[in-house]
Amino acid sequence: MSDRDRAPTVELRGITKRFPGVVANQDVDLLVESGEIHAVVGENGAGKSTLMKVIYGMQRPDEGTILINGEDVHFRSPKDAIEAGIGMVHQHFMLARNLTILENVILGAEPTVASVIRFSEARDRIRELAGGYGMALDPDRLVENLAVGERQRVEILKVLYRGARILILDEPTAVLVPQEVQGLFASLRGLKRQGVTVIFISHKLDEVLEVADTITVMRGGRTVAAVKPAEVTAHRLAELMVGSELPRPEIRESTVTETVALAVEGLSLRGDEGQEVLRDVSFRIHCGEVVGIAGVEGNGQSELIEAIMGIRAVEGGVVRLGERDITAWRTRSRRESGISYIPEDRHSRGLLLSAPLWENAMLGYQTRPPFSKGFWIDRQGARGRTSEVIDHFRVMAPSSEVSAHALSGGNQQKLIVGREMTSGPKVLIAAQPTRGIDVGAQAAVWEQIKQARGAGLGVLLVSADLEELIGLSDTLWVIYGGRLVAHVDPRTVTPEELGGFMTGAGAAEESA
Amino acid sequence: MTLRRIGLGMLAPASALILALLVSSAALLLIEKSPVDAFSSMASYGTTTDSLISIVNRAVPLFLAGLAVAIGFKMNLFNIGVEGQYRLAALLAASVGAAVTLPAPLHIALIVTVGVAVGAVWAGIPGVLKVTRGVHEVISTIMMNFIATGISAYLLANYLRAENAPNDLIIKTPPIPASGRLPALNGLFGLTDRPDLFGFVTMAVLVGLGYYLLVWRTRFGFDLRASGLNPDAARVSGVHPGGMVIRTMLLSGGIAGLVGMSDLLGFFHRYTLDFPVGLGFTGIAVALLGRNHPAGIALGALLFGFIERSAQILDLEDVPKEIIVIMQGVIILSVVIAYEVVRRLIEAQEVRAAAERTRAASPEATGVPA
DSSP: OOTTSOOOOEEEEEEEEEETTEEEEEEEEEEEOTTOEEEEEOOTTSSHHHHHHHHTTSSOOSEEEEEETTEEEOOSSHHHHHHTTEEEEOSSOOOOTTSBHHHHHHTTSOOEETTEEOHHHHHHHHHHHHHHTTOOOOTTSBGGGSOHHHHHHHHHHHHHHTTOSEEEESSTTTTSOHHHHHHHHHHHHHHHHTTOEEEEEESOHHHHHHHOSEEEEEETTEEEEEEOGGGOOHHHHHHHHHOSOOOOOOOOSOOOOSSEEEEEEEEEEEOTTSOEEEEEEEEEEETTOEEEEEOOTTSSHHHHHHHHHTSSOOSEEEEEETTEEOTTOOHHHHHHTTEEEEOSOIIIIIOOTTSBHHHHHHTTOTTSTTTEETTEEOHHHHHHHHHHHHHHTTOOOSOTTSBGGGSOHHHHHHHHHHHHHHTOOSEEEEESTTTTOOHHHHHHHHHHHHHHHHTTOEEEEEOSOHHHHHHHOSEEEEEETTEEEEEEOTTTOOHHHHHHHHTTOSOOSSOO | OHHHHHHHHHHHHHHHHHHHHHHHHHHHHHTTOOHHHHHHHHHHHHTSHHHHHHHHHHHHHHHHHHHHHHHHHTTTOOOTTHHHHHHHHHHHHHHHHHHOOOOHHHHHHHHHHHHHHHHHHHHHHHHHHHHHHOOOHHHHHHHHHHHHHHHHHHHIIIIIOOOOOTTOOOOBOOOOOGGGSOOOSGGGGTOTTSOOOOTHHHHHHHHHHHHHHHHHHBHHHHHHHHHHHOHHHHHHTTOOHHHHHHHHHHHHHHHHHHTTHHHIIIIISSOBTTSOOOHHHHHHHHHHHTTTOHHHHHHHHHHHHHHHHHGGGGGTTTOOTTHHHHHHHHHHHHHHHHHHHHHHHHHHHHHHHHHHHHHHHOGGGGTSOO
8 A cells, every 4th residue: 555546525515314313424515635535524413423324334314415526436335335435433433452553453354374274474564554654553462451642543454454445433432531532643644645535523612623634514414614724723723613603511500409419328339240330429519519520431330320329239338218228229220219210222121113113212111191091001191291291301212112212312312311200219320321312402401401300319420521521510430440439510620621531641630 | 904904814823724735735646645535534534523523523622722831931940841831730630620519600710720739839939940040941841841750750650549349450540520620511512422522622711701801901911911022111110020920920820720721610520541641731822822812822722623523533534543643734834934934924914004194193203404
């Protein structure tokens, strides 16, 4: 692969892609010049990811044309896109943890002679690739021992190894703390020097202004502008991104009371392999208070929530709901006593995708009216309540009889939020409540959390979106390595400071 | 739309049946027999009154076996052990029934209760093993089948057998007295001078109804189905997975314990070495065919009953009746595929409907910024 084979250009004309309940892309135009770093920015749900999936052949556009190097292409699958020299790094890594970097990179594209894998040849090739792009990686290290930023580089290598000259990165910085972002940008510049075209998606404006050559702004499924970083400010970009209306997660006046809704005291637990996952975690949620937990994924947040919900057994410590010690209770009793839960992954934990909406609306509430009467399911009551949830939370659904998979992600999430808020909870555990949903749904979910807080609920908010955490929380904790390492004031803290705590860099500002 | 859905639902088994006819026709042609002759004689023989009675009698245990398997399927539990459960249950129920004398209804109730209890215990063991030791139920229920066969043979040969008359070589338990026999239903339907229509068919209907209500109308049923559709979501919703596995295995085994009762109470009145075998395995096929729904399972059981009964005529036509095994196999294979195709059709249709509806209903869902 020499410098002479110039990376091709990508040009999209009039791309439209519809999904149930939403037009993800409408009449989108995009022009990516050869060998540039091209950022596509927009709020969650602006249609960026869909557009990238269209380029990568994962989604076929309903209308419009795709030109690669001036040539009209029709990708039927990512395989076609890869053959055309396009590679994509997804937000969620797709690596086998128990294999080495080398094995991960060549997986599915092994160089073989008579069915025998030529590891040494592959190793040389990877060293050469990585060196050329300024990425220092030892091909024989196990992926499970790598930091998040390094894993991302492995993903990029995987794509380059398959001959990609156009690289698509879907929110590459979402999983990185600020310090790792710089490393990524150095790699991207290295790629650019080698003539690779990079398209990267982001909604973080400072990053985009720093690294991109051209910026395309998307809003509500359309491209609204293509600008050079020198010509715009972050403020102007933000205006382009959100239009006139600017949904903000901020909470106004405090509604925090003295009554403790949920208390966690000295909680410790071990993971499936016996490793320590949580150590001596203590905090309190008062009625009318939103307690936020910030942290890089995998630092114990999920286990903490599972311990509170009674899904995972604790090794030590106490969970109290109001005055009652609920540590030994089963999940069902906890739910019946007023703990609501918006799970972090709605498909795997929040929904029965092939069941009708009314059955989804009763999931977790099947033991109480109006969903059941004693031993029996109350179908009429359940359907009635479902219609209420659909109306009140503006779920776009034809009826309560369609199955959950017929709804878009945002509407599925609104149904879950509605379900968890409607049965009079005392405590709400919200894990990544706005992940992957459109702007409208996001604003609605924020509004619901604010209302719940106003109504005296105690809310535990675990989120990867730092702005969401800072905007909604009354109290903010940082979790790192299974411990609460910092207690910060959301009114004064900046995302950068939080990022520092999240990598274990800073000490606790104050402790409680 | 519901009508259309039912139509789509019927499409799958119908096409499977047609495919099965075509494949077995091809097999018949290969051995130079006329498919038309074979099938038409099967059809005419299979629809005589005697045959219809026999078909229902054959269908009852298959239906119950299908239900036993289906209730496990509803939460992705694979109870392959129905075979062992019903055979052990039939042996012990027959022995208990022969050992006591009670007023008729009580006597029958006792026999049935013993059958249900034995089936439940035999299925409960794999359930407990799964929950406490993580043993996969497919492995343990298969093993339990072997153990059940061994134990039955040992108990029958050593402790439970009756004294044989001279020249009678069949090992069997003592007969159940008249008070423990279920009268035939021929009188109700005016079927005098015909073979017995076993009384247990009424019990099968009740169990089918009970199964429907339990699975689709109760909280337990909701937990069961939720666990099957998405175990993680069910757990998060408060379903205790271990308890669910054990309760479902007990229920499945309990129904399995009923499988042998129809023949025991209506015909054999004792457990013998020629007691029907293989019903538990055929039950798996019937549950698949019926999509775990009692109405579907009933149809599937009747279909299998029909095929087996009407195949008896093939010997007279000089056609090997093993052709029906090919038919049954093709039906099962193609029905599984056809159901999947139909499921995708329905799903695509729903997505389209939801898309149209939301596009029409709300301007804010059309991609204009909210």
